[in-house]
Amino acid sequence: MPDVGDVVTAQLVVAPYDGTTSASLAVTAPDGTVSSPVASTADGGQTWTAPLTYTAAGVWLLRWTVTGTGASVENQQVAVAPTPGAGQTGRVYATTTDLANYLRAAPPLDASGLLLAASKMLDTRVLFLCRYDVDDDGMPTDPDVAAAIGRAVCAQVAWWDEVGDSTGAAGVGYGSVAIGSVNLGRSVTSVSGDDSAARQIAPQVMDELRSPDLHDKLVIGAVAVPW
Numbered sequence: 001m002p003d004v005g006d007v008v009t010a011q012l013v014v015a016p017y018d019g020t021t022s023a024s025l026a027v028t029a030p031d032g033t034v035s036s037p038v039a040s041t042a043d044g045g046q047t048w049t050a051p052l053t054y055t056a057a058g059v060w061l062l063r064w065t066v067t068g069t070g071a072s073v074e075n076q077q078v079a080v081a082p083t084p085g086a087g088q089t090g091r092v093y094a095t096t097t098d099l100a101n102y103l104r105a106a107p108p109l110d111a112s113g114l115l116l117a118a119s120k121m122l123d124t125r126v127l128f129l130c131r132y133d134v135d136d137d138g139m140p141t142d143p144d145v146a147a148a149i150g151r152a153v154c155a156q157v158a159w160w161d162e163v164g165d166s167t168g169a170a171g172v173g174y175g176s177v178a179i180g181s182v183n184l185g186r187s188v189t190s191v192s193g194d195d196s197a198a199r200q201i202a203p204q205v206m207d208e209l210r211s212p213d214l215h216d217k218l219v220i221g222a223v224a225v226p227w
Helices: 096-103 111-125 143-163 203-209
Strands: 007-013 022-028 047-053 058-067 072-080 176-179 182-185
Touching: 007 022, 007 058, 022 047, 096 111, 096 143, 111 143, 143 203
Parallel strands: none
Antiparallel strands: 007 047, 022 058, 058 072, 176 182
């Protein structure tokens, strides 16, 4: 799958073809903008190519129109992914380097998104109960607190890796499913993604927030975090 910014060569092979064959390309971007890259052939009309730059994420439509011998219209849809890490908003308490050091292994390619998701999860489920000094962006100002929260976020990502799920999809059950003549069924004890292991706070998270070097720098409610 191409990413935003990729420069590619769109290609169409025509059969049959001869000297009367001609092809043109119309490209519709995800926002509906239509452009017409110049198509050319180097083998007498069999293979047509056109330069194309994907400038936005989404589904692009490539519409080739062939006239003369081999006349036809060919449509191709191309899904374009965002630039990795682009478009992510919100506080993120750990970097991919922090995660690699925490895991003692190379982080997953989607590490940036996982760290953002873990930061949001801890913000809404744990950190909103905590009291610590922050800057105007809501980031911890004390280096010990920042490091502890960073480790807690990494612990949550590591937990997701252990359970093999980061969204809670594994917690959604099904009653019965028919595929052709095959029927599958199981007892449903949970139909909510919130019940899955992925939606649980990793045990190591609270261990990191109880780090001895925090002392009175981080408080949960009105009570200091116990050591």
